[in-house]
Amino acid sequence: MRSFALALLSIWVGAAWASTSEHAAIERGRYLVAAGDCAACHTAEGGKPFAGGRPVPTPFGTIYSTNITPDRETGIGEWSPEDFYRAMHEGKDKQGRHLYPAFPYPWYTKLAREDVDAIKAYLDALPPVRQENRKTALPWPLSVREVMAGWNELFFKEGEYQPDSSQSAEWNRGAYLVEGLGHCGACHTPKNALGGPKRHRTLEGGYGENWYATSLTKDVRDGLGDWSLDEIVQYLKTGSNAKGAATGPMAEVVENSTQHLSEADLRAIATYLKSVPEQKQKAKGPGDDRQRLARGEAIYIDQCAGCHMENGEGQRNAFPPLRGNAVVQSKDPETMLHMVLAGARVAATRGNPSGLAMPAFDWKLTDQDVADLATYLRGAWGNRAAPVPASDVKKVRKSVVAQSSR
């Protein structure tokens, strides 16, 4: 009788322990899902959380994100933890078919097994949503998933993150988050013609959804060279700091992901980013066509100086400075042109809920106007970056769906 009671007690205690540890895993998974910004792709605008269907534009065609709720038929409810780990680690689905690297498995492969399991535990705890996945719209031969085996051969290096013992634990944690779950390089690392990351040029700046993601290297003009550790943390926590503000896809990253990270993880990320070496090539000098610069300056005074101020220093906590701004001086001016043409809204976060916005000027400024303005900004107040031809503006104008500001 006594032993029976003891056995019962141990079962009960075991169950209670299991349920607390399960709860802990789910909560850990929630945090990791935020860190991985899974919602950015897997939640469509106005759609149910994690039910997929969001179009992800790639240079090769549109890919639609998939349903990762635990629905048994349309989601991943039937997937075992092993299936899920294989997807994250090898880029293959439950049936063993290749996934496209729009799903950032080239980064997620670095995740530790227990983190992957926690993510799966969190996703399993979501309400299942029945929503069929949309077919991707890729041209042949990319429409044949087996082609990805060749791509993987060329560009994909499978394997969990291996700590660098010569670096601190904080640095290693930062590297794990940046190179793994955070998949920062998916945008910030340049890609080759086949969409593969240029590994030797990690985080030197790249493209994502009609925006140019600035360099995260030590470069002082278009990188983080000028940013202190605290400034990087503040930017990721609140969406802005004294040097700049997150807009476009980075605003979403801050809103959905980084603002939810712990101070310790943000410091780890900053520590790692501060160690990314400077780019090798020197930036080209600014424009010297006086007439263009004068025209650009006149447009700046009329249209921009009200908020960004005549000296380009912006207004603290409200409007970002353009002097010394990485977006203004980045190698490819696409993001700046995008913002001038279509407007932009700063990330709205718990720490800085305002979401201050800049209007679209596409209806008001010609390609030449915007090019002259950009050229002026890239040489004003000690800024140093190459002039912008009107043809660049024309290209960006075509690719952004500028919303009417009137």
Next chain:
Amino acid sequence: MATRLPKKDVVLVGFGWTAAILAQELTEAGMQVLALERGAYRDTVPDFAVDHIQDEYRYAIRDDLVEEPERETLTFRNSLQETALPMRHIGSFRPAVGAGGAGVHWNGQTWRFLPDDFRIRSHTLERYGAKFIPRDMTIQDWPVTYQELEPYFDKFEYLCGISGKAGNLDGKIVEGGNPFEGARRREYPLPPLKRSYATVLFDKAAKEVGLKPFPCPAANTSAPYKNIYGVQMGQCTFCGYCEWFGCGNYSKSSPQSTIFPVLFRKQNFEFRPYCNVTRVDLDGSRKHATGVTYIDAQGQEFEQPAELVILCAFATHNPHLLLLSGIGKPYDPKTGEGVVGRNYAYQITSSVDVFTDEILNPFMGAGSLGQAVDEFNGDNFDHGPHGFVGGGYIALWTTGGRPIHQSYLPKDAPKWGSGWKKAMAENYLKACSIATHGSVMSYRDAYLDLDPTYRDVYGNPLLRMTFDFHQNELKMSKFLTDRATQIAKAMKPRSFHPKPRTGHYSIEPYQTTHNTGGAIMGSDPRTSVVNRYLQTWDVANVFVMGACAFPQNHGYNPTGTVGALTYWAADAIKNQYLKNPGPLVHA
């Protein structure tokens, strides 16, 4: 047949300053809050963005941000003997339509009424005796004191990020501020705006004639500001397009620039645009509201049930809605009985144009960039020899130099042709104007009721306004204009041109959007619509916000006091009413 919708805890009628404050405060208390607005959703970008907002023709001439008289208007007459006719154009005041209300297109002049203003009747009787108050003047004490409202004035100022200089810190008079103001607990959140040259000249001249000028309190930020809800504002650029325009720089306080970013993130807040509330619905007892009825843009009628109904529409619309809903007894000027519509009041203004030899650059302005003197406001001076009640401030504002409206020409300048052009070229940069801003007392024959003839697009009777200036106000305004003229002379100008307010009130030319009364607050249900917490005496779950609660109008712009009253009422709702729904004051 109205469609019945799911019930809400709180429904707010209208969505300007008062509704935005209440929505923020009551959602904090866990309420499910719905705001019904007759106009559209509007935000700084794109609606007021800097790329297009400085368009005088579109906003000031074509009235793009204000209500359309073809949809919503009122009828007007000067006296009981006349037949009121409908206003078919925007005239002497400009109610807004759309989210943010008139908090979008105001100038940002944010004052506190004087401590004595809140007990004007008692104070006048004490100092001047019963004979001093004309027989038909129906002024009464407020049921709340300045001291009670002080924390709420403070909260509204720190919501808005007011730029100014304290003149009375905890009873200690501070050099450079308004020495006549009521004691305040702390400095303004931001320092005063940088001066325009015209205000510097005014300041010097006012001192020469023995007055104590001070910078006007401004809801235009003199520096970037983070407010009490963590919302960030930018710094005013002196573009000169405040009045009748939205602010594109996040630097004029509005519901958009101070509350929306935090409010619209809340799960327990809902905003519904294009909803015209036509009735507050009452149950059989007529002592309890069940919700409101509204008509949407498609003409569909909806019944929106709610536990608590708060009227937050414009000052003239709230009394209109009370009359249409049958809440409170309509006021009858013949008997003096009834309360809804009683004590409608306004503001009386005049000016002195000043033409200088020096260039003033009037285009560098801000809505509340001004320098003022307060010696002749409230009871800051002995009224005994003058024989009138009330007063006002005298200020030189540099609100802007818009090409169509904001220019001044000497009296003798040609009115058209090349002579006019020449005069304009000679004077545009060298002219400014001193304004007087006077109180208007309440009178037995100044009131609001339902028009017997004219109806709105929904078939409801229009609101009828019966109002005229009385001798007391004209006398007071002349007194202020004379004082302003003395300052103008001391500015040693090329010429000056006093423009006194005389004769009957005309609703046609724009004067100011400072309409007050009609649903006034008081301590006696026989002479007021709402109690000291802005709760209607007759229906305990209906509250009425805004300047319609003022028992009479005092010598300052109303928004500061409206903001303070709203926070005061929000506090009472949160901390008293929700715990024990029912009348908060027993008469």
